[in-house]
Amino acid sequence: MEAWVDNVVNMINKFNDQFIELGIRARGIISSRLHHDVRAIPSTDFIDAQFDVSSPSPPRRFLAIISTPRSGSTLICDILQQMKLGIPHEYFQHAQYAKVCAARWNVPIHFISRLPKNWQQYGNELINHRTTENGIFSLNAHATHLHSFLSSNLWKNNNFEYIIIIRRDIISQAISYAIATQEMSWSSQYTPRTIAKYSFFYILRKARELARQYEMILRFSNSITYKVMVYEDFAGDPSDSVSTTLGISFSNVSTPKLQKQVSSYKEDFSTRFWEDADRYDYVDTINSLLERHVQIERSLKTTALRREQ
Numbered sequence: 001m002e003a004w005v006d007n008v009v010n011m012i013n014k015f016n017d018q019f020i021e022l023g024i025r026a027r028g029i030i031s032s033r034l035h036h037d038v039r040a041i042p043s044t045d046f047i048d049a050q051f052d053v054s055s056p057s058p059p060r061r062f063l064a065i066i067s068t069p070r071s072g073s074t075l076i077c078d079i080l081q082q083m084k085l086g087i088p089h090e091y092f093q094h095a096q097y098a099k100v101c102a103a104r105w106n107v108p109i110h111f112i113s114r115l116p117k118n119w120q121q122y123g124n125e126l127i128n129h130r131t132t133e134n135g136i137f138s139l140n141a142h143a144t145h146l147h148s149f150l151s152s153n154l155w156k157n158n159n160f161e162y163i164i165i166i167r168r169d170i171i172s173q174a175i176s177y178a179i180a181t182q183e184m185s186w187s188s189q190y191t192p193r194t195i196a197k198y199s200f201f202y203i204l205r206k207a208r209e210l211a212r213q214y215e216m217i218l219r220f221s222n223s224i225t226y227k228v229m230v231y232e233d234f235a236g237d238p239s240d241s242v243s244t245t246l247g248i249s250f251s252n253v254s255t256p257k258l259q260k261q262v263s264s265y266k267e268d269f270s271t272r273f274w275e276d277a278d279r280y281d282y283v284d285t286i287n288s289l290l291e292r293h294v295q296i297e298r299s300l301k302t303t304a305l306r307r308e309q
Contacts, residue, residue: 046081046089047097049104053087056131062158063088063138066146066220067165068213070176072231072238076165077140079242086138087130092145092152098122105129123152143213146220162226163245164217164300169232170293171286174207175269181206198269200276204286211289214296221300225307228300 041047063086067073077088090097099114101107105125108117116122131137137158141149149155167173179185182196227245234241243249277283 041096046077046087047100051087052104052129053132055133056128057133057135059127059131059137059158060135061086061137062154062160063136064149064155064160064162065138065140065165066143066162066217066226067140068142068167068173068210068217070173070180071165071167072235073140073142073165075238076163076229076234076242077138079238080138083242083248084132084134084136085246086132086136088138088140089130090140090142090145091126091130092119092139092141092148094145094148098148101126101129119148119151120153123154126152127154143216143220146216160224162224163229164221164226164304165229165231166214166217166297166300167231168293168297170207170210170214170290171203171273172266172270173231174203174210175266175273177206177210178203179266179269196265198265198272200273200280203269203273204282207286207289211293214293218296218299221303226304227308228304230297 043050063080065073065076065088080086080088091101092098094113094115098116099109102109102116102122102125103114105122105128107122107125109115110117126139127137130139139149154160178199179196182194184193229241229245277286
């Protein structure tokens, strides 16, 4: 009997040792990847420590951009920051930004994921380090960041002004998303790591991912009062759109430092995508996705107008 017990204990100890070793390896891989990704972030990115506020004022105004990847939200955030309307960024993005900020602000993190253990504590440090001297706190949350944003309770404890950004042409957005993901180039400040390769099914996957994110935003919008900005309407003159949306004199609106990213093969990818959609018999599927996207835009705009009245 004692021998049997000893064997079981030895097996458990061996399993624990292997589990710990796997955990250490996983943490090493994640840390290495994070370090690699962080080095690729330009120093002008708002996540950089130089944008931490050493003497913040008590927050008096809260702005939240609710968006999706490649919707133009970074451009809008650039304008807001220049106007001293906070330092808006994707603080609840899991891949790099939340990990970077949590580590820098001494927020306890999970052993392997490196994400904050307590999002409410992270939110408190976020307010402390990113509220500007004029008392404004702002952020940019993609749909996939909303769960962590809600877990922080920032939305519950503060009266946010919400701006939802949508992009009308979701296929162009998906193509841009597919290219940026491959090149790891998220704004004009980034240097592409590689040249993106065309893939019909990869772009379609990105389109479906974006469609799910817009559904998430639609559900979130049911509990807030918000304004809507559409990429196609503000891309040509974002400063004017910010002026109109926030009710600020145009003369006080800054010109964005960021430039619109131009890819020589976006048009080629678009042409090939629609040709392949016909070849693979996906036209009806894509049209259904587009019809639903039109419905979401209409619903968001209609609700926004009704709640403003």
